[in-house]
Amino acid sequence: MRSVLCYGDSNTYGQTTASKPDDRYPHDVRWPGVLRGLIGNEWLVIEEGLSGRTTVSNDEIEGPEKNGRTYLRPCIMSHKPLDLIIIMLGTNDLKVRFNKTPCEIAMGIGALVTDIKAMPAGVDGKIPEILIVAPPPTALDLKEWSDVFLGAQEKSRALAREYERIAEAHEVHFFDAGLVVNSSDEDGFHLDVQAHKDLGHAIAEEIAAIGWPN
Amino acid sequence: MPDMRFAPPPTVRVAEHPGGMNQVLARSFNERLIMSLLLQHDGMTRLQLGQESGLSAQTISVIVRALERDNLVSKGEAVRGRIGPPTTPISLNPNGAFSIGLHVDRHAIEATIINFVGSPVAQKRNTLTTFNVQNVRDALIGMVDMLLGELTATQKALVAGIGLTFPQRFEAEEEQEQAVLTFDFEQDLRAHSGLEVVIQDDVTAAASAETLYGQAKRMDDLLFCYASKDLKPRLILGGRIYTGSKPQIPICDCQTWALTAQNLENVVTQDDLGIQRWIKQVVSKAADLVQDLATFASVPEMILSAPVPTAVMDELVSRIRTEISADLSVTGSRFGPNALAIGAAIMPIQTRFTANTL
Numbered sequence: 025m026r027s028v029l030c031y032g033d034s035n036t037y038g039q040t041t042a043s044k045p046d047d048r049y050p051h052d053v054r055w056p057g058v059l060r061g062l063i064g065n066e067w068l069v070i071e072e073g074l075s076g077r078t079t080v081s082n083d084e085i086e087g088p089e090k091n092g093r094t095y096l097r098p099c100i101m102s103h104k105p106l107d108l109i110i111i112m113l114g115t116n117d118l119k120v121r122f123n124k125t126p127c128e129i130a131m132g133i134g135a136l137v138t139d140i141k142a143m144p145a146g147v148d149g150k151i152p153e154i155l156i157v158a159p160p161p162t163a164l165d166l167k168e169w170s171d172v173f174l175g176a177q178e179k180s181r182a183l184a185r186e187y188e189r190i191a192e193a194h195e196v197h198f199f200d201a202g203l204v205v206n207s208s209d210e211d212g213f214h215l216d217v218q219a220h221k222d223l224g225h226a227i228a229e230e231i232a233a234i235g236w237p238n
Numbered sequence: 239m240p241d242m243r244f245a246p247p248p249t250v251r252v253a254e255h256p257g258g259m260n261q262v263l264a265r266s267f268n269e270r271l272i273m274s275l276l277l278q279h280d281g282m283t284r285l286q287l288g289q290e291s292g293l294s295a296q297t298i299s300v301i302v303r304a305l306e307r308d309n310l311v312s313k314g315e316a317v318r319g320r321i322g323p324p325t326t327p328i329s330l331n332p333n334g335a336f337s338i339g340l341h342v343d344r345h346a347i348e349a350t351i352i353n354f355v356g357s358p359v360a361q362k363r364n365t366l367t368t369f370n371v372q373n374v375r376d377a378l379i380g381m382v383d384m385l386l387g388e389l390t391a392t393q394k395a396l397v398a399g400i401g402l403t404f405p406q407r408f409e410a411e412e413e414q415e416q417a418v419l420t421f422d423f424e425q426d427l428r429a430h431s432g433l434e435v436v437i438q439d440d441v442t443a444a445a446s447a448e449t450l451y452g453q454a455k456r457m458d459d460l461l462f463c464y465a466s467k468d469l470k471p472r473l474i475l476g477g478r479i480y481t482g483s484k485p486q487i488p489i490c491d492c493q494t495w496a497l498t499a500q501n502l503e504n505v506v507t508q509d510d511l512g513i514q515r516w517i518k519q520v521v522s523k524a525a526d527l528v529q530d531l532a533t534f535a536s537v538p539e540m541i542l543s544a545p546v547p548t549a550v551m552d553e554l555v556s557r558i559r560t561e562i563s564a565d566l567s568v569t570g571s572r573f574g575p576n577a578l579a580i581g582a583a584i585m586p587i588q589t590r591f592t593a594n595t596l
Contacts, residue, residue, distance in 0.1 A: 127246050134247065153295055188303070193247030197299045234295050235285020 026107040026236065027068040029100065029152075030056040031092070031136075033116055034214060035159065036073025041210035043168070046075075053217055058224025063231065070103050078116045079132030085121065096136055097143065104145040105152075108231065111136055112157035112201065114183055115213055118176035126179050130186035137194045153234060154196040157227070158184035160205050160219075166212035173213065199230045268293060270593040272301050273330070276311065277355075277592065278455050281327030302328060310334040310354070310591075330354050335591065336393055338385055338400045338433070339583025340378055341440055342418070344369055344408045345496075348579035349381040351388065351397075356451030356584065360388040361576060369410045371417045375426060378402070382431050399434035399586030400427055403443045403578060406484055409467075409492050436585040440464075444543055444573075444581035445472040445479050446588060451580075453541050453569045460539035461531060461566075464577070465520045465554070467495035471527055473535065487527065489519045502546050503575075517554055520544070525561040536565075543571035545578075 030036050038054030040047040051057045051071075060069040076086045080093040089095065092113050100106065113136075117129040124132075137154055146152040161180040166173045184200040191198035204226040205219040215223065265273070271291050275282060282290070288298045305311045312331045335354040340347060349362040362384055364377045386394055402423055408415045424435045438446075445462040448454040454462070454474065462472045462479075468486040472479050490498070498516045528540065542554060551570040558568050573580045 131244065131246065189247045192300050192303075195294075195296050195300050197296055198303065233284055234299065235283055235288060237285065237289070 025068055026066060027070060027103065027105070028059075028108040028110060028231065029070045029072055029103055029106050030059070030110050030112070031096065031099065032073045032110075032112040032157075033077040033092075034073065034075035035115065036071065036112055037075050038073065038220070039075050039214055041208040041214045041216050043211055049217065049220065053220055055215070055220040055224040055227065058221050059227055059231075062224065062228040067107075067231075070106075072099055072103075076116055077113060078122065079113045079129060080135050081117060081122050081124075081132070083116075083121075090116070093132075093136060093139065096139055100140065100143060100145045105147045106145050107147060107236075108153045108155060108234075109140055109145075110155045110157060110227065112159055114187070115159045115162070115180070118162070118179055119172050120174040120176075121172075126182035126186045129179075129183060130190045133187060134190045134194060137190070137196055141194075154194075155227075155230060155234075156187055156191045156196055156198050158187040158198070158200045158202060160202040160207050160215075163207045163209050163212040165209070169212060176213075197230070197234060199226070201226070265591060266301075267593060268297065269301050269304065270591060272298070272305070273310065274592045276328065276330045277450055281329040283327050287328070308334070332357065333393070333396070335396050335398045335587065336389065337398045337583045337586045338382060339579045339581065339585070340381060340400060340402045341578040341582045342374055342378070342402070342404050343578075344405075344410050347374070347377050347381055348576060349385055350576055350579040350583050351385050352580060352583040352587075354587070356447070356580070358576065358580065358583075360385055361579070369408065369418070370414050371421050374418055375421070375423070378423065378427060379430050382427065386431070397433060398590050399436060400431065401443065401582040401585030402427065402435060402437045403440040403582040403585075404437070405440050406470075406486060434586060434590075436589055438582070438585050439481075439484065440578045440581060441470040441472055441484070442479055442481055443585055444571075444577050445474060447573060447577065447581040447584045448541050448543070448571060449474060449477065449479070450584050450588060450592070452571060452573060454539070457539050459535075459537045460541060461528070461537050462541050463524060463527070463543070465489065465524075465542065465544040466499070467492060469520060469523045469527065473531070473537070475535070475537075487523050489523060490516060499545065502550065513550065517550070517557065520554060521557045521561055524558050528562050528566060532563075538565070538567065540566055540568045541571055542568060543573065543577045545575040548574070 038049040040049055056069050056071040076090045077092045078090055082088050083090040114129045117124050117132060133156055140154055141151050162176050164177050184202055188198050201223055204222050205215060207213045208216040272287055275287060275290050284298050288295050309331055311328050332353045332355045337352055339350045345366055347364045350358045351360045352358050362381055364381055366373055424437055427435045441464045444464055448462055454460050458477050460474050462474060464470045467490060468488050470486055498512045501510050501513055555568050555570045571577055
């Protein structure tokens, strides 16, 4: 049995598109659950999604626990040995309070990759495979979140390209979620039920395409 | 000075426009290794590529994405813009690159354009009435223009280069022969077309074509023979062509060959006496060669190429088979009468995209 850690934000946690706090899709609806349904007989799918999680930033408003970098190490150590770590983060880094360009958000992802590579969290002390997933662009109308995500529409459309650069520089796997799903028009940046399903299927294919020797 | 460990990563190398191929787009050794594997096998999964190359899964992932961006491998059909489903093996995109091959002979120039998987997309032949530098030069330039004219603008931008091959000897007048062999066609054609030009001897190039696209794709040790006026063998050991010696074993004289070649071309009939005499000679010389070779190297395969119709090739192959020991399997080239032009055309693909160098 192999194990995969899905490290992400609210779109991995399964936050619904209704603007209600902690309104979470059932476990088999959110994409890690969909993934579990597809490959669960061979893989332990570990969900580590937190609403508001950033790549590397302390959030002065939402609290220090949202920093994706400080939690990554203890999280990986809790779940190791791991065969694969999937990182889908960056949407929260688009918040205007962080004042980051797409390139800098991608560099935050790069920092997480560097941290993972510095710890032997894989099987037999190896480094796990790493799959960077670029989140889909936000919708053009971000509703009541427009101020928080000021300028995010344009920046989010540049993330995939910047993430691919980072993936290339660090020699890790890459997938652009924007190829298979859109952010919901409901709230502008969360995934709806169908999107979770599509993403789960696409990630299952990406995992299989990596190729795993018996 | 910022901490360079945190410098932004380099820009992803993308051939943004079709003309990307014409920039000096050096492919890394690992990319060439992967393309060499894809040339040898019709389709491979990323897992197989990793196992064959010894590269890590993540490195394969990065390389396949880079090749995909440059349209050198076929994209998966399931989802636009990404690697296909795991069950769909990755294969080379036939239209990812093109290459021009020119073979100069005493009496004619054979030309072809092949695509990235070695299939000819255009072929031309130009007879040389008088053999001299000026005529050869004019004919070559005319051929290049004519062949490029067969391609769309998009395809033209994907031409990897021009391969030019000559025989060891033209059997022409010494003065003309030397003039042609020493003329700088490389510079001349490059200046005219803006394409890279690779020059090689004709039989070595034809042998390379067999290892890259032909019958020898997955063979390591073999004897390649090209039969026309002479029998010209090349020994390939461990996938490398030995070019230290380029023997020519005479089959017949120039005049006889000219007549035989004409008969072969017009497909008179296989029972034609001249053709039969030639076949007999080829078989006997090939058998002698195999026997001589066996004293110091044992190769399991022999590939025969000749400017002859399929029926004649089949007869040659079956007669050589009966003549020699059963330990050696004999196969006829599938490139047909155009083998030398195709050989020329693979040179630019080999130098630009594969990990094997001559």
